[in-house]
Amino acid sequence: MGKYDDIINLPHHTSSKRLPMSMLDRAAQFSPFAALTGYDAAIKETARLTEERIELDENEQEALDVQLQIIREHLKEKPEITVTYFQQDSRKAGGAYLSLTGNVKKIDDYEKCIVMMDKQKIPVENVISVDGEIF
Numbered sequence: 001m002g003k004y005d006d007i008i009n010l011p012h013h014t015s016s017k018r019l020p021m022s023m024l025d026r027a028a029q030f031s032p033f034a035a036l037t038g039y040d041a042a043i044k045e046t047a048r049l050t051e052e053r054i055e056l057d058e059n060e061q062e063a064l065d066v067q068l069q070i071i072r073e074h075l076k077e078k079p080e081i082t083v084t085y086f087q088q089d090s091r092k093a094g095g096a097y098l099s100l101t102g103n104v105k106k107i108d109d110y111e112k113c114i115v116m117m118d119k120q121k122i123p124v125e126n127v128i129s130v131d132g133e134i135f
Helices: 023-028 039-047 058-073
Strands: 080-088 095-108 113-116 121-123 127-132
Touching: 058 095, 058 127, 080 121
Parallel strands: none
Antiparallel strands: 080 095, 080 127, 095 113, 113 121
16 A cells, blocks of 8 residues: 555645635746846846947048038038948947938037938047948
């Protein structure tokens, strides 16, 4: 005779005072515990790549200045250009190169930025290239 033969065929006990636990709550009891909260996010942030800023030489900077002057001369036409610029990363060293295509509203000499029609501002010091049909 086995150790539990006397209780093996008894009906399952259900409490008259408490509702049965839902399957979702029962499963949550066995879900993994994250002892190091935020660790996965820190690993992803460390693995995220950033690029170093490219410094233009004198010839490239001069060519860029000529292109900006051409844009100034054609501001009434609201020329469409594609600007490639560096955006500094807020969390770590380096950043990313972004390209923006749109129509130029003005070149603000006081703030030293290119203002697009959608009111986006691009600092001239971060621009590495400008392309468009007016060049």
